[in-house]
Amino acid sequence: MEIPYIVEARPDTGLHNGKLGIWLFLASEVMLFGALFSTYILLRVGASEWPHGDLSVLLGTINTIILIASSVTMVMAWASLKLNDWGKHRLYLALTFVLALVFLVNKYFEYSEHLTKGEGPWHSTFFAIYFTLTGLHGLHIVGGMVVMAYFLGPGAKLWKKNPDQFANRIEATGLYWHFVDLVWIFLFPVLYLL
Amino acid sequence: MHSDPAEVRKSVRSYITVFVMLMVFTIITVGVSRFHFAVPLAITVALIIAAMKGSMVAGVFMHLSHERQLIYGTLLLTAAFFFMLLFLPVLAYMDRVRY
Numbered sequence: 001m002e003i004p005y006i007v008e009a010r011p012d013t014g015l016h017n018g019k020l021g022i023w024l025f026l027a028s029e030v031m032l033f034g035a036l037f038s039t040y041i042l043l044r045v046g047a048s049e050w051p052h053g054d055l056s057v058l059l060g061t062i063n064t065i066i067l068i069a070s071s072v073t074m075v076m077a078w079a080s081l082k083l084n085d086w087g088k089h090r091l092y093l094a095l096t097f098v099l100a101l102v103f104l105v106n107k108y109f110e111y112s113e114h115l116t117k118g119e120g121p122w123h124s125t126f127f128a129i130y131f132t133l134t135g136l137h138g139l140h141i142v143g144g145m146v147v148m149a150y151f152l153g154p155g156a157k158l159w160k161k162n163p164d165q166f167a168n169r170i171e172a173t174g175l176y177w178h179f180v181d182l183v184w185i186f187l188f189p190v191l192y193l194l
Numbered sequence: 195m196h197s198d199p200a201e202v203r204k205s206v207r208s209y210i211t212v213f214v215m216l217m218v219f220t221i222i223t224v225g226v227s228r229f230h231f232a233v234p235l236a237i238t239v240a241l242i243i244a245a246m247k248g249s250m251v252a253g254v255f256m257h258l259s260h261e262r263q264l265i266y267g268t269l270l271l272t273a274a275f276f277f278m279l280l281f282l283p284v285l286a287y288m289d290r291v292r293y
Contacts, residue, residue, distance in 0.1 A: 038280050038282050042286060057227070064220050065217065071255050186241075186244050
């Protein structure tokens with residue numbers, strides 16, 4: 001049996017099912033990160049003192065720039081498909097993957113520096129919420145990379161069979177990736193600067 | 195969501211513009227944090243800039259500036275619950291046991 005409305009829009013929603021699905025998923029993600037942001041506020045308001053300057057602003061800024069750049073390459077990967085330019089699509093998607101990897105490498109150096117100083121999640125309330133928020137965000141980066149690797153590898157075959165469906169899948173991947181970028185845009189000032 | 199190649203080409207220009215603006219706002223965020231404002235002012239300024247950056251990502255990269263009504267409805271409902279969630283700490287603070 002063929003799944004309906006994977007390419008054409010459903011008449012009642014005006015959307016193909018994949019797009020509605022990814023937006024509903026992102027809505028649940030907003031609540032997940034919202035709960036953690038709410039926890040951060042509760043902990044910070046209740047703390048008699050809050051550490052400042054314990055994190056590397058330089059590394060945080062570099063990672064912000066990397067994620068913003070990866071959002072652009074991701075949207076360009078989708079736009080290239082719409083312009084029927086397969087080569088450019090592959091290039092932009094691979095670039096997004098590499099930028100995500102660089103983000104994680106930076107995070108690894110950041111984490112290991114804190115852990116060698118004994119500043120793990122057990123060290124203080126600040127480091128507990130820092131590792132929880134950035135760890136969960138990092139897992140989302142890994143999840144995005146798995147999907148991108150699939151579309152760079154075996155998933156790429158779909159382009160020849162059904163280009164519209166492939167473009168829809170890249171669009172859904174992009175929506176997820178931009179959301180991951182969006183979360184970081186708020187995490188960066190909250191954890192590194194304030 | 196555009197499918198017409200001419201429209202997509204036009205969108206590509208807006209992606210580049212937004213990219214440059216996001217970079218500028220990132221530099222402003224870091225720059226402003228160096229002034230060491232009072233905590234409430236610093237939080238307000240940082241969150242206003244973050245909200246501006248976030249709306250650019252959502253509006254242009256996620257194409258929310260021209261999306262279907264159903265998506266807007268879903269996000270409006272999510273936003274309502276999100277703000278309720280953010281106000282939970284306030285409720286918890288007001289519900290403290292007084293001795």
